[in-house]
Amino acid sequence: MSVQTEGTDTAGGPAVRKATAAPPPGGAHAGPAAPARRGAAAPYLLLLPALLVTAVLLGWPLVKNGMLSFQNLNPRQLIQHLTEWNGVANYTEVLGGSDFWHVVERSVFFTAANVVLIMGLGTLIGLLLARLGRRMRLLLLLGLVLAWAMPVIAATTVYQWLFAQRFGVANWVLDKLGWHAMADYNWLGTQFSTFAVVTVLIVWQSIPFVAINLYAATTTIPRELYEAASLDGAGAWQSFTSVTFPFLRPFLYATTFLEVIWVFKAFPQIFAMNEGGPDRLTETLPIYAFVEGVGNQHFGVGAAISFLTILVLLVITSYYLRMVLKQEEDEL
């Protein structure tokens, strides 16, 4: 997806949630017998359209992806509409080659670096928001919201311009700061520097979500807890470790998982920045699947890579959901 505008269930949840009242005891609200029986099918009928479109447009492509990954599907088969099953050949090809494992390693490092930066800086900025006065807080919030709202492709284009070899602001600043080698530096020329630009872009776009939600969560910490801590003689640092941090821990866990999922499958930023280049050196798993599958027209192999990526994401996602569901057992 797409939009980096999502929420987590946190202590900072809205008042709306409270309205989800407990079910009426013993069906006290059920009307006379006949409408109640007729009403038994109603929820399923209301849910039918949603379930149907989800099954057809989400479920079926997932199944199809699995099926494609066991097929020999190159331009010839594609054009002639041939279905050639080739067992696990795609998987042995993918898993047996060194390319795939390089990409996996790269994806893991890329994701780790981004998530560490996002969570670290996002948390610090969130705590700063809580400490600022009203006016300064509004100012910083405005900045964060602007970065958050910026459409991904527009942001990617702007970052290409900021880091442009000629007339880019980044190079000018680095040059003025005394690093003259950077005066005409080509950021998209090497693997590391391309990843650096993409990382700055993703971190810039992701911090607002973490910082704003974290700030919202801190506002729900009961004041009495701090008073009790200071009565016990706790200093600023101790009251942070004994009150603030434990309170925010569930939020931080959940958000870290979300960011891992989101960065791991990031597609537009990397692709629109440099199409996985230079020399295919910045292809992470989703880009690698796309380039192998569509670019090089090895659709079966691409599907196998996709399927492996989906499995990884599914494991992370189910971990995340288990955690979130445990936190709000009573609210479903």
Next chain:
Amino acid sequence: MRRSALGRIWPNTIAVVLFVGFVFPVYWMFATAFKPTGDIIAENPVWFPTDVTLSHFTKAVHADHFWTLVLNSVTVTVCSVLLSLVIALFAAFALARMRFKGRRGLIVTFMLAQMAPWEVMIIAIYMLVRDNDMLNSLVPLTAFYAVMVLPLTILTLRGYVAAVPKELEESAMVDGCTRTQAFVRVIFPLLAPGLMATSLFGFITAWNEFPLVLILNKDIGKQTLPLWLSQFRTAFGDDWGATMAASSLFALPILILFIFLQRKAVSGLTDGAVKG
């Protein structure tokens, strides 16, 4: 608690530095778009444009197919959001107001669907769409975007429906309304702000979507703005003024929507553990 003067100054200083850091790329996009080319390709950046020109915007707007692409983007976005709102409204009502077997399981299903890795499913989607002879068409785009935003729409609307006091509905029914009438006359008007906020995120998703249109629609007459924007710079030979003007045009509707609806939408969103 007393704080030293230094203790009051440093958080504010950091806040200002951060504000500048977060705003700068957005500012620079607009500033570049309005600057004459001479100021854009200057040895020292012109931080505040003094001469303002609209020529870059003219160039972007007159690029081939621009208005077709705008129309495509608007059509796909509006249709997919409306489609998902209608479908989601039924589902959200059932999930928020009714007790039935499998309800919890369904909510978890929608949460899982919300995190579907669409970016990684594009090869399979391409094959399916191609097998149905629908490449280079806005119909599959609309349908897939609707499903992309559907789970989030359902989960968010569920919160808004649940927030309408049950008593309102019941008293309408006591006054002789059927359940459907009660919904249409009582709940629906109260849901309006929720619908607005929910649709914002659908709008952003559909407006920004990139991987699917990249693979499905090779015909430029059937593409959408994100794809056009991503290829703009190459097409215009590093004309940064025009590129930034194009970016500004693309980003502006979303920035405006977001700032207006942000507060409402964020509080509604936190209701249904979600991430795109």
